[in-house]
Amino acid sequence: MTDVPFSELALDPRIEKSVEAMGFTAATPIQAQVIPLIRSGADVIAKSQTGTGKTAAFAIPALEAVDTQEAKVTIQVLVLCPTRELAQQAGEEIRKLSRFLPGIRLAEVYGGANMERQFIQLRRANIVVGTPGRVMDHMRRGTVKLQHLRMIVLDEADEMLNMGFKEDIETILQDTPQERQTVLFSATMPPAILALAKTFQMNPQTVEINASQVTLEQIDQSCVEAPASRKMEALNLLLRYHRPNRALIFCNTKHMVDELGEYLNTHGFSAESIHGDMKQPQRTRVMNEFKRGRVDILIATDVAARGIDVNDLDYVFNYDIPLNTEYYVHRIGRTGRAGKSGSSITLFSGKRQMGILRNLARAVKSEIRVDPLPTQEAIRLREHQRNVETVVRALEAGAGDGYEFMVEQLTARGYTGERIAAAALSLRFPESALPAEAAGKANRETRREGDQPSRVPKAKAGPAAYGDVVVDIGSANRVEPKHLVGAITERSGLSGKEVGKIDIYPEFSVVGIPTDRVGDVLDTMKGCKICGRPTRTTRLAESEREEGRPARKGSKAAQFAGERIAKRNQARAGGPVRRKRKIPDFEG
Incomplete structure (x- = not known):
């Protein structure tokens, strides 16, 4: 599907102004198909992965549907999310889109946050974003009343069911007006989702963005074989070779997330871990540290990573092979966003896992290249090349201005320009980053002319x-x-x-x-x-x-x-x- 400019969707001019301020000009496929359907008043089922722009797909028509001229403010839109992080992410997106819309009052309700503050926000809210458990809590207290609700959105519905929110969701839906509009987003469509739609939706319109439709062209996909018992050492080498600015590592279990986090930190990497067993304040701290760039590497399970939305993620590592195609696309789709390129690397062990990767490649219609594990010499050469590029960028930026007099002094003492530059570089870059051949040459050249090589015979190994x-x-x-x-x-x-x-x-x-x-x-x-x-x-x-x-x-x-x-x-x-x-x- 070709890109549709937002100007062709006839958005509210104030929302269109917000979209332009956010730097977007064209709608994603899910936005182009879902926005007109929700506007028409139809119930909608949308199958779409994270990173396809689904939040804006429901937020834009929801904002347009809110009556800001009510004599008494009531809750008109309710958005349910599986985790606090996703609720925060959705709330942030809605605030950006409503930047030029007066009268929009948003309340975010989720566990681990101050209840008194939520009470105050709910008194004046016409849009509520929250998790099912906390919304149910407020309904029991009478601080969330849904008799005037116009639209309810179930975001990441499959994950909410997986996390045990089925009864809460059904209770919430039963307490809403019969004529309300129900919009359901899900990455997968298991029978439980279809049953929920059959019970609570009226003639829903279905939109499906298949894995093959998700843009993966900007993502370089590769895999590396490593014995199951040596995967940590293999990941260590890969991280040292690629030196990602910001990376996300996926594991299939909470135990492995913790174990891998401990390993990487003891080996000199800046890494944090996040999974469902962590307390909410700790999860919030880890997410904030990663989003602000204070931590280079985040290790997560699939569910915990649902709330991660970072545009400058350059690498995704699959420490464990994802459980299905949807999870694979969901994982690697977190890099290569906003027009930027990204890389995904998957570790596998043995022929069986190699076969799984071949099936994944066929399913997403992409090539997953098999690369060798980098050697120590390859790591040194890569680091050397990075250092050269650092110097080139510094030269192009005019670095060195003001040091000409020092160079003149050193030249007057008989040193050549090459030797002066080499000495200056050695102060910035360690010799261990040089390729073996270059390091040996450097050692030979730095010996003074009067030095004589040692005549002591080389000791035998032992x-x-x-x-x-x-x-x-x-x-x-x-x-x-x-x-x-x-x-x-x-x-x-x-x-x-x-x-x-x-x-x-x-x-x-x-x-x-x-x-x-x-x-x-x-x-x-x-x-x-x-x-x-x-x-x-x-x-x-x-x-x-x-x-x-x-x-x-x-x-x-x-x-x-x-x-x-x-x-x-x-x-x-x-x-x-x-x-x-x-x-x-x-x-x-």
């Missing part, structure tokens, strides 16, 4: 090729080997196989590192958070390891480590926590 570092966090903070390995590999570029023996004590941990990489690890681990706690990493000299002598310099953890390591063989009872680590097959 215990002698490892040195120890001390990290001042231990079992008292519930640290485990996987936390230490994850932090070190992510920061330094070491692979998990290169990390040596790990001894965890209550207040600190000792980690074996290849001797030629100890310096890199000490540099890159500065300011690293492990298990949510800032840590300090110091060197443990080989003589201190063998003799148990405390280091003269360094952290207290390093001093204690020197003493404790010498006695660890005699202190097995109550001594260090030792675990044989199972190293992932992934690089890093």
